[in-house]
Amino acid sequence: xxxxxxxxxxxxxxxxxxxxxxxxxxxxxxxxxxxxxxxxxxxxxxxxxxxxxxxxxxxxxxxxxxxxxxxxxxxxxxxxxxxxxxxxxxxxxxxxxxxxxxxxxxxxxxxxxxxxxxxxxxxxxxxxxxxxxxxxxxxxxxxxxxxxxxxxxxxxxxxxxxxxxxxxxxxxxxxxxxxxxxxxxxxxxxxxxxxxxxxxxxxxxxxxxxxxxxxxxxxxxxxxxxxxxxxxxxxxxxxxxxxxxxxxxxxxxxxxxxxxxxx
Numbered sequence: 001x002x003x004x005x006x007x008x009x010x011x012x013x014x015x016x017x018x019x020x021x022x023x024x025x026x027x028x029x030x031x032x033x034x035x036x037x038x039x040x041x042x043x044x045x046x047x048x049x050x051x052x053x054x055x056x057x058x059x060x061x062x063x064x065x066x067x068x069x070x071x072x073x074x075x076x077x078x079x080x081x082x083x084x085x086x087x088x089x090x091x092x093x094x095x096x097x098x099x100x101x102x103x104x105x106x107x108x109x110x111x112x113x114x115x116x117x118x119x120x121x122x123x124x125x126x127x128x129x130x131x132x133x134x135x136x137x138x139x140x141x142x143x144x145x146x147x148x149x150x151x152x153x154x155x156x157x158x159x160x161x162x163x164x165x166x167x168x169x170x171x172x173x174x175x176x177x178x179x180x181x182x183x184x185x186x187x188x189x190x191x192x193x194x195x196x197x198x199x200x201x202x203x204x205x206x207x208x209x210x211x212x213x214x215x216x217x218x219x220x221x222x223x224x225x226x227x228x229x230x231x232x233x234x235x236x237x238x239x240x241x242x243x244x245x246x247x248x249x250x251x252x253x254x255x256x257x258x259x260x261x262x263x
Contacts, residue, residue, distance in 0.1 A: 005151035031108035035064025109152035161202035198239030
């Protein structure tokens with residue numbers, strides 16, 4: 001089964017490109033982040049006409065997550081246990097959705113950016129990752145044979161080689177010790193990042209900012225991942241980052257991250 005994750009940075013703006021990508025990618029499941037639309041605005045027709053079922057969760061012009069599948073879509077869950085909110089009213093944002101598809105529970109996750117190291121959003125990000133770790137650890141402990149995968153935009157570059165220049169990120173989010181520790185805690189909970197073995201760095205990225213010609217300069221970040229449970233990770237057979245999809249007019253600033261599992 002081919003599972004892909006992709007931060008599309010506005011599904012309505014990218015609808016035509018997403019449809020074309022599905023036509024050529026042979027993806028069975030696509031986890032999508034940053035929809036930037038309410039549920040009523042979601043362009044479900046691009047999935048319907050291609051035989052994909054789709055579940056989505058969007059609240060406003062920010063965030064938003066979805067899962068599209070052509071191998072079944074069951075037991076859809078919005079959010080996850082203990083997921084924190086943000087702001088004075090601790091409102092829950094549209095940052096997580098999961099469903100069972102092809103016998104695998106797939107999570108589509110849009111981890112908070114963090115903004116700045118001294119910003120409340122940074123503390124929110126760390127709490128989000130810790131609550132996610134608790135969920136993952138509990139699932140692994142409860143059933144070592146369960147096949148599940150946390151996919152999405154984690155907004156963390158776990159290794160120095162996951163950014164083009166560490167000096168450029170001095171004092172910035174995404175590479176801080178606490179963020180990296182939070183990501184490593186997911187691995188320590190029993191998960192395996194399944195895309196990296198097939199797409200080793202350095203110089204391998206999933207995100208390139210629109211500004212300052214980052215893409216042609218090859219100045220990117222590796223922040224999109226698939227973290228699989230032990231039972232699923234051992235079935236991974238191939239993977240790729242579709243860098244071509246970052247090219248051309250109307251591209252997202254992220255590329256799809258794809259892993260094939262023998263399930």
